[in-house]
Amino acid sequence: MEMKSPPQCPSTVTVRRNPHRKARATPATTATQIPNVPPSSSTTTRDIPSFPIHDILAIEIPQNPKPPEDPSPASPPKAPISEDLKVYLRIRPLLLPKLLGRNATVGDQNPRARAKNAWPQNPAKKNAARDKSAKTKKTDEGCITVNDSHSVTLSPPLALKESKRIKSEVYEGFSHVFSTDSSQGEVYERMVKPLVEDFLRGKSGMLAALGPSGSGKTHTVFGTPREPGMVPLVLQQIFKQSEGSGSKSRSFCISIFEIYSERGKGEKVYDLSAGGTELSMQQSTIKGLQQVAISDAGQAESLIACSMLKRATGMTNANSQSSRSQCIINISSVVNKADEVDNNAVLTIVDLAGAEREKRTGNQGARLLESNFINNTSMVFGLCLRSLLEHQKNPKKPLQKHFQNSLLTKYLRDYLEGKKRMALILTVKEGAEDYLDTSYLLKQASPYMKIKFNNVEESSMMNGNKRHFQAFSRIGQPKRMKLSGLDAHVFEEGQNIVDEHRLPEEEGSTINRLDVGENASIKSDSADLAERERNHQIMENIARTMWNFLKDYKQKLKVAESEINSLREKLRTEETQNLGLRKELEDLKSCCTCSKGNHGETSIVEVCTSSEPKIGLQGYGSSKIDEKDEDLHSSSLKTSYCNTLEKWDSSPIQERDAFSQENVESFSLNMSGFERVEKEQESNSTVSNTEVESINSSCLHVENSNQQNCQIGDIFSGNGHNTEDLNDSKYMAIKDNFSDADIPEFGISYSQSHAMVRSDSCSSVELDQYLTEDEESSVLPASTKEDVAFTQGCSTPDVPESELVLDTSCRELNFEKLNRKPLPTSSISTRDCSALDVEDQINKPLGNRECDFG
Ligand SMILES: Nc1ncnc2c1ncn2[C@@H]1O[C@H](COP(=O)(O)OP(=O)(O)OP(=O)(O)O)[C@@H](O)[C@H]1O
Numbered sequence: 099m100e101m102k103s104p105p106q107c108p109s110t111v112t113v114r115r116n117p118h119r120k121a122r123a124t125p126a127t128t129a130t131q132i133p134n135v136p137p138s139s140s141t142t143t144r145d146i147p148s149f150p151i152h153d154i155l156a157i158e159i160p161q162n163p164k165p166p167e168d169p170s171p172a173s174p175p176k177a178p179i180s181e182d183l184k185v186y187l188r189i190r191p192l193l194l195p196k197l198l199g200r201n202a203t204v205g206d207q208n209p210r211a212r213a214k215n216a217w218p219q220n221p222a223k224k225n226a227a228r229d230k231s232a233k234t235k236k237t238d239e240g241c242i243t244v245n246d247s248h249s250v251t252l253s254p255p256l257a258l259k260e261s262k263r264i265k266s267e268v269y270e271g272f273s274h275v276f277s278t279d280s281s282q283g284e285v286y287e288r289m290v291k292p293l294v295e296d297f298l299r300g301k302s303g304m305l306a307a308l309g310p311s312g313s314g315k316t317h318t319v320f321g322t323p324r325e326p327g328m329v330p331l332v333l334q335q336i337f338k339q340s341e342g343s344g345s346k347s348r349s350f351c352i353s354i355f356e357i358y359s360e361r362g363k364g365e366k367v368y369d370l371s372a373g374g375t376e377l378s379m380q381q382s383t384i385k386g387l388q389q390v391a392i393s394d395a396g397q398a399e400s401l402i403a404c405s406m407l408k409r410a411t412g413m414t415n416a417n418s419q420s421s422r423s424q425c426i427i428n429i430s431s432v433v434n435k436a437d438e439v440d441n442n443a444v445l446t447i448v449d450l451a452g453a454e455r456e457k458r459t460g461n462q463g464a465r466l467l468e469s470n471f472i473n474n475t476s477m478v479f480g481l482c483l484r485s486l487l488e489h490q491k492n493p494k495k496p497l498q499k500h501f502q503n504s505l506l507t508k509y510l511r512d513y514l515e516g517k518k519r520m521a522l523i524l525t526v527k528e529g530a531e532d533y534l535d536t537s538y539l540l541k542q543a544s545p546y547m548k549i550k551f552n553n554v555e556e557s558s559m560m561n562g563n564k565r566h567f568q569a570f571s572r573i574g575q576p577k578r579m580k581l582s583g584l585d586a587h588v589f590e591e592g593q594n595i596v597d598e599h600r601l602p603e604e605e606g607s608t609i610n611r612l613d614v615g616e617n618a619s620i621k622s623d624s625a626d627l628a629e630r631e632r633n634h635q636i637m638e639n640i641a642r643t644m645w646n647f648l649k650d651y652k653q654k655l656k657v658a659e660s661e662i663n664s665l666r667e668k669l670r671t672e673e674t675q676n677l678g679l680r681k682e683l684e685d686l687k688s689c690c691t692c693s694k695g696n697h698g699e700t701s702i703v704e705v706c707t708s709s710e711p712k713i714g715l716q717g718y719g720s721s722k723i724d725e726k727d728e729d730l731h732s733s734s735l736k737t738s739y740c741n742t743l744e745k746w747d748s749s750p751i752q753e754r755d756a757f758s759q760e761n762v763e764s765f766s767l768n769m770s771g772f773e774r775v776e777k778e779q780e781s782n783s784t785v786s787n788t789e790v791e792s793i794n795s796s797c798l799h800v801e802n803s804n805q806q807n808c809q810i811g812d813i814f815s816g817n818g819h820n821t822e823d824l825n826d827s828k829y830m831a832i833k834d835n836f837s838d839a840d841i842p843e844f845g846i847s848y849s850q851s852h853a854m855v856r857s858d859s860c861s862s863v864e865l866d867q868y869l870t871e872d873e874e875s876s877v878l879p880a881s882t883k884e885d886v887a888f889t890q891g892c893s894t895p896d897v898p899e900s901e902l903v904l905d906t907s908c909r910e911l912n913f914e915k916l917n918r919k920p921l922p923t924s925s926i927s928t929r930d931c932s933a934l935d936v937e938d939q940i941n942k943p944l945g946n947r948e949c950d951f952g
Pocket residue numbers: 189190191206214215228278309310311312313314315316317318417419420421422450451452453525
């Protein structure tokens with residue numbers, strides 16, 4: 099019959115439920131940019147190894163072992179991986195009450211009419227009723243209009259349209275829309291036959307009928323003898339196809355059960371097979387469910403008819419024989435060949451109890467409770483599908499576990515989670531009074547068309563209960579299913595479920611499921627193991643690469659740490675040395691009260707000043723020195739002394755002692771020699787230049803001779819101590835005699851005095867020689883004699899150090915005079931300060947100097 103599209107109603111709103119989607123092209127940048135990314139190592143420091151991404155990427159991923167070839171000759175080419183959920187719509191023809199008799203209602207409450215719905219029923223009566231309905235179809239005002247084979251328009255009744263301003267809605271995207279005059283055969287061909295073919299090829303599938311009460315679900319699923327429904331048609335086809343292929347190795351089993359809530363007290367599972375009882379459910383498995391082997395279609399139909407008689411039904415305003423339970427039929431296929439592992443698929447057909455509105459059904463009491471259970475189950479079923487849809491739209495959204503809320507959804511979990519393929523048929527009535535039910539169903543169910551099944555290509559070895567295999571493969575135990583003789587022993591998840599039902603021997607067929615189960619489990623296990631091994635190898639390689647990377651890094655870290663430690667040690671040593679040097683420098687600086695230049699100048703001036711009269715006193719000629727010469731000598735001495743000080747400051751600490759000894763001594767000796775030359779020149783004495791030179795050279799010799807230095811030191815100290823000891827001892831002695839304010843000046847004064855003493859001692863010794871040679875001792879001034887005596891006395895090694903101190907103290911008078919100038923304290927403290935007290939003695943008459951030593 100050709101369907102005519104209705105004229106476009108201006109108030110019609112088109113609702114596109116399943117718009118075509120175009121896959122977005124993957125941006126080329128994402129694919130091409132990744133290889134062009136420069137390695138991170140190029141930018142990192144050389145020492146730090148880069149992340150071994152290249153190593154990881156270079157890991158050879160082991161290939162999956164080839165899947166075992168399907169031995170089944172009927173193996174089809176692989177189906178597309180992704181497949182949309184197929185949703186069909188069937189519109190039940192309107193049955194006018196007037197045509198069904200006086201007492202008949204839409205729900206066909208007449209008991210006689212109920213008998214018509216019973217299956218199998220009298221085909222003649224059924225046909226008569228159908229003819230009547232077909233005649234009256236066009237006269238009825240319908241709410242739903244078929245636009246084409248994939249869309250319908252739902253129009254509200256006039257009353258609703260005017261009062262609530264409800265507009266017509268178009269629902270499209272259905273896999274197929276079966277109009278009111280579509281036959282069962284047509285529905286089967288379009289909707290069920292593909293499922294059956296897949297089932298025969300080893301794919302499990304499910305067909306579920308949804309719709310409001312009285313919309314024709316049961317009619318579609320089971321049909322009538324005249325119009326057999328999907329179940330009889332499936333059975334007919336599978337046997338027909340098996341016989342056609344001539345293969346006797348394939349067997350079929352059927353199980354039928356219902357989930358029913360009596361007075362709403364809780365869901366129960368009843369086996370509808372002959373002799374079936376109440377069953378229990380564990381997770382998704384129904385324990386004790388009979389698997390009745392069927393050998394032909396007739397036997398199967400009889401079995402179905404018997405089962406339907408046991409199904410819970412009730413009379414409502416919507417349906418005279420309304421289903422009060424959810425009925426599930428499983429048709430399973432088993433291959434009996436021991437060497438052939440194939441086709442253990444299950445085809446599940448579900449006849450849901452129709453959603454009921456209280457107003458519409460008029461249910462009360464027990465019926466109302468049943469109605470609640472029915473509606474609840476329908477709602478949970480819808481929630482599961484909605485959750486699956488949301489999850490597929492946005493994988494971040496977790497798949498809700500709505501299936502736990504009803505036994506039906508628990509049992510159908512694999513289907514409701516998209517793991518197995520299924521199809522839905524929505525049944526609606528076209529009457530205006532059914533508008534709300536129809537609208538509600540279409541609104542709820544039309545989005546399900548977008549659900550995709552990504553894992554529909556099931557392995558032929560998978561059983562209807564996929565979870566069952568997974569459980570066994572997980573624990574590594576072979577599946578144990580046993581059916582010996584006519585007894586079916588089913589071991590499911592370690593629990594033995596014994597079928598109590600025994601088929602009659604003549605119609606029962608032996609089903610050896612043990613081999614199939616074991617082979618299937620072994621196959622499943624091997625596939626799982628191969629996959630796990632592959633994953634394990636990948637992870638192992640990545641872990642090994644990472645481990646090597648971390649090991650290298652750790653090694654370099656260790657080296658860096660040791661370097662850091664050694665550097666720290668060096669730094670610590672340097673700091674210590676630096677501190678020592680600083681301390682020493684500060685000590686030295688603290689000893690140097692004045693700046694270097696001033697000190698040198700002052701000291702030199704003092705030295706020159708002190709040496710000048712001394713020379714005069716020594717009587718080598720004229721006591722007056724030319725001022726120019728004096729300046730010259732002063733400046734030269736000053737320069738020399740300054741150089742000496744500079745050397746002192748700049749010389750390393752370790753060398754300073756020696757430096758101080760040698761240079762100061764040399765300085766003093768030079769100075770004394772210089773003085774001597776100067777005096778000889780001035781006084782025109784008998785000392786020749788040669789002698790002066792010899793003196794100088796002797797002095798220089800002394801300067802360069804450590805031994806002589808020591809002697810000088812000994813002479814100076816008088817008790818054999820070295821200069822350092824003397825320094826200490828003198829310092830202590832001086833410290834006793836002087837105030838603290840004088841002490842800082844001691845450092846430089848010591849050197850100065852040292853030089854003076856040496857100069858004096860040297861000159862004294864030499865003078866002594868000169869005196870001896872020239873026999874002019876008589877003309878020598880007393881002071882000179884004293885000096886000589888003093889020098890000689892000083893050179894006496896037996897002179898105790900205490901005497902030195904005492905001797906120094908005995909020059910207190912001279913100190914007072916020396917205080918006129920800030921003379922260094924050491925020059926005062928030394929015992930030979932008398933020799934340096936030249937300024938005092940300048941004014942004294944020659945030869946009148948009294949020697950304190952007596
Ligand atoms: N396509 C159809 N052609 C003719 N009659 C039909 C069709 N669909 C349903 N009917 C009739 O409508 C009545 C109600 O159908 P059915 O019992 O299958 O509804 P239902 O959806 O199963 O209701 P419930 O959910 O209450 O069980 C039956 O008498 C049946 O024969």
